[in-house]
Amino acid sequence: MIFLAMRYLLERKRQTLLTLLGVFFGTTAFVVVSGFFAGMQGYYVQQLVNNGAQVHIEARTDYLTEHGLDRDFFGPSPLHIFWAPAPAGVKGFINVQNPQSWYKRLDADPRVEAYSPTLSAAALFNLGNISVAANLLGCDPNKQAKVTTISDYMMAGKFTDISVGGNRIILGDELMKQLGAGMQQVVMVSVGTHPPVPFRVVGRFYTGSRGLDRQAFGSLPDVQKVNLTPNYINEIGVRLKDYTEADELARSWAKLAPERIESWGDQNQNIKSIFAIQNALRFSMIITVLIVAGFGIYNILNMTVNQKRQDIAILRALGYDTFDIIMLFFSQGLLVGICGTILGLICGYIVCRYLQTISFLQTSPSNPQGHLHIALTLKIYLEAAALALLSTSIASILPARSAGKLTPIEIIRQGG
Amino acid sequence: MGIIAKNINKSFGTPPVHVLSDISLDIKDGEFISLTGRSGAGKSTLLYVLSSLDDPTSGSVEIADRDITQMSSDELYRFRNQKMGFVFQFHYLIAELTAIQNILLPAMKFNEEVIRRPRAEMLLEQFGLKEKINRYPRQLSGGEQQRLAIARSLVMEPKYLFADEPTGSLDTTNAESVMNILQDCSRKQGMTVIMVTHDPDFSKLADRQIRLADGRIVP
Numbered sequence: 001m002i003f004l005a006m007r008y009l010l011e012r013k014r015q016t017l018l019t020l021l022g023v024f025f026g027t028t029a030f031v032v033v034s035g036f037f038a039g040m041q042g043y044y045v046q047q048l049v050n051n052g053a054q055v056h057i058e059a060r061t062d063y064l065t066e067h068g069l070d071r072d073f074f075g076p077s078p079l080h081i082f083w084a085p086a087p088a089g090v091k092g093f094i095n096v097q098n099p100q101s102w103y104k105r106l107d108a109d110p111r112v113e114a115y116s117p118t119l120s121a122a123a124l125f126n127l128g129n130i131s132v133a134a135n136l137l138g139c140d141p142n143k144q145a146k147v148t149t150i151s152d153y154m155m156a157g158k159f160t161d162i163s164v165g166g167n168r169i170i171l172g173d174e175l176m177k178q179l180g181a182g183m184q185q186v187v188m189v190s191v192g193t194h195p196p197v198p199f200r201v202v203g204r205f206y207t208g209s210r211g212l213d214r215q216a217f218g219s220l221p222d223v224q225k226v227n228l229t230p231n232y233i234n235e236i237g238v239r240l241k242d243y244t245e246a247d248e249l250a251r252s253w254a255k256l257a258p259e260r261i262e263s264w265g266d267q268n269q270n271i272k273s274i275f276a277i278q279n280a281l282r283f284s285m286i287i288t289v290l291i292v293a294g295f296g297i298y299n300i301l302n303m304t305v306n307q308k309r310q311d312i313a314i315l316r317a318l319g320y321d322t323f324d325i326i327m328l329f330f331s332q333g334l335l336v337g338i339c340g341t342i343l344g345l346i347c348g349y350i351v352c353r354y355l356q357t358i359s360f361l362q363t364s365p366s367n368p369q370g371h372l373h374i375a376l377t378l379k380i381y382l383e384a385a386a387l388a389l390l391s392t393s394i395a396s397i398l399p400a401r402s403a404g405k406l407t408p409i410e411i412i413r414q415g416g
Numbered sequence: 417m418g419i420i421a422k423n424i425n426k427s428f429g430t431p432p433v434h435v436l437s438d439i440s441l442d443i444k445d446g447e448f449i450s451l452t453g454r455s456g457a458g459k460s461t462l463l464y465v466l467s468s469l470d471d472p473t474s475g476s477v478e479i480a481d482r483d484i485t486q487m488s489s490d491e492l493y494r495f496r497n498q499k500m501g502f503v504f505q506f507h508y509l510i511a512e513l514t515a516i517q518n519i520l521l522p523a524m525k526f527n528e529e530v531i532r533r534p535r536a537e538m539l540l541e542q543f544g545l546k547e548k549i550n551r552y553p554r555q556l557s558g559g560e561q562q563r564l565a566i567a568r569s570l571v572m573e574p575k576y577l578f579a580d581e582p583t584g585s586l587d588t589t590n591a592e593s594v595m596n597i598l599q600d601c602s603r604k605q606g607m608t609v610i611m612v613t614h615d616p617d618f619s620k621l622a623d624r625q626i627r628l629a630d631g632r633i634v635p
């Protein structure tokens with residue numbers, strides 16, 4: 001029957017071509033649009049996952065609510081307690097409790113790639129008569145470089161320079177400009193009401209993200225000293241072997257210690273919901289295109305079934321059964337669907353490869369050419385093929401079934 | 417053996433309009449039968465019932481000792497393909513296929529087009545269509561188209577040939593050549609031929625003439 005189906009298709013080339021184009025455009029659109037969105041989302045996820053830690057273990061301080069201290073003062077089930085005035089403040093610890101046990105736990109966990117204990121402090125940077133408030137982060141540069149990509153963004157100096165000798169810092173590009181500082185200059189750094197301490201600028205980094213570029217890095221002991229909190233850390237950044245396990249690990253670790261534990265996903269909830277909306281839009285748009293393509297096939301096949309009533313009658317009389325007749329028309333739709341899908345996948349791939357080469361985004365250190373990020377994952381192509389073939393199959397089986405129901409006798413009696 | 421019809425009734429619609437009433441027939445293998453009668457007498461209806469294309473309202477049809485009204489649809493389609501040939505007033509050739517492809521259409525059902533090809537070519541030659549083997553139906557005359565349709569009905573070497581006014585749309589010369597072919601099938605190849613016709617002269621060529629009037633056989 002395939003043979004006859006092909007003859008039918010070739011006999012009405014224009015219609016065949018038009019229906020094929022419908023499927024073709026649908027599939028191409030799916031591949032390109034999905035590639036674009038998935039690429040963009042993947043890029044952002046990579047940025048989030050690589051630029052910062054994947055799991056954050058932070059000292060926990062909770063804001064006090066009106067009855068937040070009731071239990072501490074009046075036992076396990078206090079009733080009718082009125083404060084005048086209500087307590088205000090934070091409860092908890094400003095440093096990670098018992099970091100040694102964390103180190104042991106992280107060292108033993110095979111899913112952990114690396115971790116880095118840090119102490120961050122709100123500091124005031126002074127140079128001449130300019131003073132700028134910014135975050136000062138103390139870390140072990142060797143460990144920090146394994147957890148985040150900060151060392152890739154060094155514009156001057158090396159990230160490890162802060163651990164050589166005392167009181168050296170690396171400034172973000174933005175902070176450096178605000179201070180008007182140059183390399184090797186000495187900047188006065190003070191935390192809270194503690195006396196200022198001189199630091200030598202030994203490096204500059206530029207990530208392209210304002211928030212990050214307004215930070216400063218120092219070695220962990222130096223920052224602990226400025227903060228007058230020797231041995232304190234307030235965060236441990238963890239990098240995992242598989243970043244998708246972050247949520248699960250964060251949940252299970254949270255049960256073990258009082259610290260607040262958040263995955264990269266927890267810290268970027270808004271991005272996840274944006275992704276979900278993007279995906280919903282993408283799917284509804286593409287499904288619309290494919291439904292339109294499906295309707296094209298459905299219409300034309302229905303028309304063909306009507307035009308070919310006499311052929312159906314004679315085939316029946318010659319011994320072709322219902323299944324043969326269904327296949328005769330179903331295979332026409334399916335052939336168009338398969339060709340359209342294959343061409344669409346190929347064309348989609350070519351368009352994706354082309355889009356990858358054009359400079360579209362603003363350039364940044366992580367993306368020096370400003371190229372679009374287009375995903376070329378197999379999953380997209382399989383999804384596109386499955387959707388296109390599903391819609392063409394549904395569109396073809398309906399007219400094919402109605403053709404299978406025609407009996408030869410009615411048609412022959414009417415003389416066609 | 418042969419075709420045995422017992423007490424066939426056929427009615428259409430509600431309230432039922434009786435088109436065939438209590439028809440019993442015994443057709444021997446190799447017989448050439450003509451069905452005649454006025455328009456509306458029920459000739460076509462009887463032919464379709466005898467040839468399994470239509471079901472009787474009641475009664476049974478046996479072909480080669482098998483009740484075709486009781487056959488499973490698989491068996492029936494195979495039986496039609498292998499044992500029955502059909503010729504209609506209109507040729508019902510498939511416009512997208514060439515002459516030879518049209519003839520081989522029944523053979524394609526069970527992938528026999530290669531072994532049937534010599535016979536198809538022989539039939540084309542016999543019917544004077546040898547030069548037109550690769551033509552499409554629209555490139556043939558009415559008579560040629562009808563001969564092609566007969567060739568298609570003969571390619572599987574059927575035992576039973578059913579023809580409904582095969583000469584109905586042809587001029588005298590073409591009609592005569594079609595009649596010669598049908599006579600040949602019966603006389604030389606021993607096929608059982610049942611033919612509906614309006615033409616008294618053609619009707620006389622048959623071994624037996626059956627006349628219908630108002631859905632009954634006229635004795």
Ligand SMILES: Nc1ncnc2c1ncn2[C@@H]1O[C@H](COP(=O)(O)OP(=O)(O)OP(=O)(O)O)[C@@H](O)[C@H]1O
Binds near residue numbers: 428429453456460
């Ligand atoms: N599907 C149907 N519904 C109702 N009546 C029908 C149907 N098919 C046939 N008839 C009636 O049955 C009768 C016999 O029809 P049939 O086609 O067998 O006649 P016929 O002898 O072949 O006539 P003709 O020589 O004109 O071809 C006619 O009166 C016709 O109107």
Ligand SMILES: [Mg+2]
Binds near residue numbers: 459460461580
């Ligand atoms: Mg008739």
